[in-house]
Amino acid sequence: MIGILGGTFDPIHHAHLRTALEVAEHFGITDMRLIPGNVPPHRPQPLATPAQRFAMLQAAIAAEPRLHADDRELRRAGQSYSFDTLQTFRAESGDECPLLFTLGFDAFQHFQRWHRWDEILTLTHLVVVQRPAYSLPPNAWYEPYLSTNPDDLRTTPAGRIYLLPVTALDISATQVRGLLKQGKNPRYLLPDSVLDYIQRHQLYCE
Numbered sequence: 660m661i662g663i664l665g666g667t668f669d670p671i672h673h674a675h676l677r678t679a680l681e682v683a684e685h686f687g688i689t690d691m692r693l694i695p696g697n698v699p700p701h702r703p704q705p706l707a708t709p710a711q712r713f714a715m716l717q718a719a720i721a722a723e724p725r726l727h728a729d730d731r732e733l734r735r736a737g738q739s740y741s742f743d744t745l746q747t748f749r750a751e752s753g754d755e756c757p758l759l760f761t762l763g764f765d766a767f768q769h770f771q772r773w774h775r776w777d778e779i780l781t782l783t784h785l786v787v788v789q790r791p792a793y794s795l796p797p798n799a800w801y802e803p804y805l806s807t808n809p810d811d812l813r814t815t816p817a818g819r820i821y822l823l824p825v826t827a828l829d830i831s832a833t834q835v836r837g838l839l840k841q842g843k844n845p846r847y848l849l850p851d852s853v854l855d856y857i858q859r860h861q862l863y864c865e
């Protein structure tokens with residue numbers, strides 16, 4: 660079983676980290692991959708470089724053995740489509756390995772616009788986590804896929820959608836970047852190790 664949390668991580672913050680850990684604990688995942696996108700689709704492009712975002716991710720998870728920084732999207736040119744990423748996991752891990760791709764309500768709202776979205780559930784399960792100020796999409800296209808039994812996801816490779824309430828933390832990377840730009844301190848919204856990196860490299864200050 661492999662857990663996946665993809666993101667822009669510009670920069671990684673405590674809501675990403677709590678989400679990754681709570682998903683791992685809920686399902687008993689010991690290999691939870693955090694995967695920064697190289698060219699994230701459908702959004703403004705990151706301010707920090709891929710190498711900087713990866714270094715901040717590594718600094719953030721250094722003390723937690725279940726979380727792993729995975730640079731496969733950074734090594735791939737072009738748009739970082741999740742379908743392509745999930746295909747690489749299938750090629751590596753075989754057809755039977757359960758994959759649990761995690762995303763927040765905000766990302767899930769636009770899921771039907773993703774590249775090859777209607778094939779993604781043949782490759783992975785989706786774990787959809789609550790995010791403050793966001794809700795589920797109004798059209799309930801996903802209802803036939805819903806499961807409330809974690810064993811459904813642990814014992815099958817793909818095809819289920821599981822809604823998981825996680826600790827509500829109203830933190831965004833946009834807020835962190837905004838504070839830094841205003842000369843304010845975002846301490847406690849993100850790990851000190853990440854803030855130290857930001858300050859040493861003078862990121863997000865202009």
Ligand SMILES: Nc1ncnc2c1ncn2[C@@H]1O[C@H](COP(=O)(O)OP(=O)(O)OP(=O)(O)O)[C@@H](O)[C@H]1O
Nearest residue numbers: 665666667668674762763766790828830831832833
């Ligand atoms: N506060 C949060 N609560 C729950 N999920 C979150 C939260 N912040 C981000 N996520 C989820 O983490 C994943 C990666 O998010 P991303 O890196 O875009 O962070 P962000 O804070 O939304 O960034 P930005 O403000 O730059 O858009 C997405 O699936 C997103 O839904």
Ligand SMILES: O=C(O)c1ccc[n+]([C@@H]2O[C@H](COP(=O)([O-])O)[C@@H](O)[C@H]2O)c1
Nearest residue numbers: 665666667696700740741742766773774
């Ligand atoms: O594959 C797509 O078309 C696609 C479109 C938008 C977002 N995603 C993925 O959703 C995850 C969260 O994205 P973001 O933009 O909120 O950082 C990340 O893994 C992205 O690669 C994927």
